[in-house]
Amino acid sequence: GAGVSQSPSNKVTEKGKDVELRCDPISGHTALYWYRQSLGQGLEFLIYFQGNSAPDKSGLPSDRFSAERTGGSVSTLTIQRTQQEDSAVYLCASSLGGGAREKLFFGSGTQLSVL
Amino acid sequence: GENVEQHPSTLSVQEGDSAVIKCTYSDSASNYFPWYKQELGKRPQLIIDIRSNVGEKKDQRIAVTLNKTAKHFSLHITETQPEDSAVYFCAATNFGNEKLTFGTGTRLTIIP
Numbered sequence: 001g002a003g004v005s006q007s008p009s010n011k012v013t014e015k016g017k018d019v020e021l022r023c024d025p026i027s028g029h030t031a032l033y034w035y036r037q038s039l040g041q042g043l044e045f046l047i048y049f050q051g052n053s054a055p056d057k058s059g060l061p062s063d064r065f066s067a068e069r070t071g072g073s074v075s076t077l078t079i080q081r082t083q084q085e086d087s088a089v090y091l092c093a094s095s096l097g098g099g100a101r102e103k104l105f106f107g108s109g110t111q112l113s114v115l
Numbered sequence: 116g117e118n119v120e121q122h123p124s125t126l127s128v129q130e131g132d133s134a135v136i137k138c139t140y141s142d143s144a145s146n147y148f149p150w151y152k153q154e155l156g157k158r159p160q161l162i163i164d165i166r167s168n169v170g171e172k173k174d175q176r177i178a179v180t181l182n183k184t185a186k187h188f189s190l191h192i193t194e195t196q197p198e199d200s201a202v203y204f205c206a207a208t209n210f211g212n213e214k215l216t217f218g219t220g221t222r223l224t225i226i227p
Contacts, residue, residue: 031213042119043206043215043217044217045216048213101208
C-alpha cells in the first residue's frame with residue numbers, strides 16, 4: 001500500500017511569504033507527527049495529532065507556525081511570514097495507534113528553502 | 116523535557132569491522148529507545164528498538180544495549196557492509212509521552 005505522502009517535495013519561497021506543506025498519512029493511521037530536520041541537526045518535534053484529541057503543539061517554534069488535520073487524515077503545516085531560519089526539511093510521520101512507542105512511518109519530506 | 120545526546124556525529128569504518136554509536140538521555144522516566152536509519156535522500160526508517168525492561172536486543176548484525184543506571188544506550192553494527200552507510204538517529208521517550216526526542220544523528224560511512 002501507499003506510504004506517507006508529502007507535497008511539495010521542494011519549495012522555494014521568498015522571505016516574508018506564507019507556505020503550506022501537505023501530508024497524507026497511511027490510511028488507518030490515527031497518529032500524525034510533524035518534525036523538522038535542519039542541516040546537521042536531529043529531528044526536531046513540531047506537532048502531534050492523535051485522533052480527535054487536541055493536538056500537542058508544544059514543539060512549534062513560534063506563532064508563525066500552525067497546523068491542522070482535517071477529518072483525521074490529511075494534515076497541512078502552514079508557516080506564515082517565512083524567515084531564512086525556517087529553511088529545513090519538514091518531515092511528516094504517521095503511526096497506527098497513539099504514543100511514541102509505535103513505529104513511525106515517515107514521508108520523504110518537503111525541502112523548504114527561504115531566500 | 117527529555118534531552119538526547121548522540122556521539123559521534125560522523126564515523127567511518129572499514130567494511131567488515133564493527134561500528135558503535137552511543138546516546139545518552141536525561142529523563143530517567145524514559146523507557147522506550149528506538150533507532151532510525153536514514154539513507155541518503157530517503158526517509159528515516161525504524162531499524163531496531165528496545166524497552167527498558169531489557170538490557171540488550173539483537174537482530175542479525177545489529178544490536179542495541181541499554182544501561183538505565185547510566186542513562187545511555189548504544190547501537191552496535193557488526194560485519195559492516197556498504198549498505199550500512201547512512202545517518203543513524205537514536206531517540207527516547209516514555210510511554211506516557213506522545214513524542215520522540217531524537218539525537219542529532221551519526222553519519223556512518225563504510226569504507227570498501
